[in-house]
Amino acid sequence: MLEAAVLCLALNIYHEGLKTEPIDGLFAIGQVVLNRAERDPEKVCEVVGAYKQFSWTLKPPPVEDGLPWRTAQQVARLSFHMNDFTNCSKFYHALYASPYWKSDMQVTGTWGNHIFYRNKKAKPCPTS
Numbered sequence: 130m131l132e133a134a135v136l137c138l139a140l141n142i143y144h145e146g147l148k149t150e151p152i153d154g155l156f157a158i159g160q161v162v163l164n165r166a167e168r169d170p171e172k173v174c175e176v177v178g179a180y181k182q183f184s185w186t187l188k189p190p191p192v193e194d195g196l197p198w199r200t201a202q203q204v205a206r207l208s209f210h211m212n213d214f215t216n217c218s219k220f221y222h223a224l225y226a227s228p229y230w231k232s233d234m235q236v237t238g239t240w241g242n243h244i245f246y247r248n249k250k251a252k253p254c255p256t257s
Contacts, residue, residue, distance in 0.1 A: 154241015217254035
């Protein structure tokens with residue numbers, strides 16, 4: 130099960146990182162998926178494949194073997210063993226976007242090319 134979760138997480142990191150995301154942004158993308166999955170490897174593929182949550186899943190592009198894919202796999206593996214540094218973020222968008230839902234959210238930080246959020250009404254984030 131863990132291998133499937135690593136693959137799903139790596140695919141999301143790879144496609145959401147658009148091959149240009151700095152390493153902190155890649156890890157933050159991974160943490161969002163793990164937060165949505167309640168850090169349960171058995172839920173990761175379900176979270177990544179949820180309808181319209183990650184646009185790349187609507188028409189999955191191919192993965193090109195190379196450094197970005199290898200990096201995504203390494204980041205995915207390490208993400209399962211690290212503490213969440215995003216303050217329980219469950220949402221993000223690219224810096225150039227302005228989604229309708231962001232007014233209901235609290236900014237938790239900017240990593241790489243994305244702004245990260247958690248719901249304003251969410252329970253306090255547990256400290257690690």
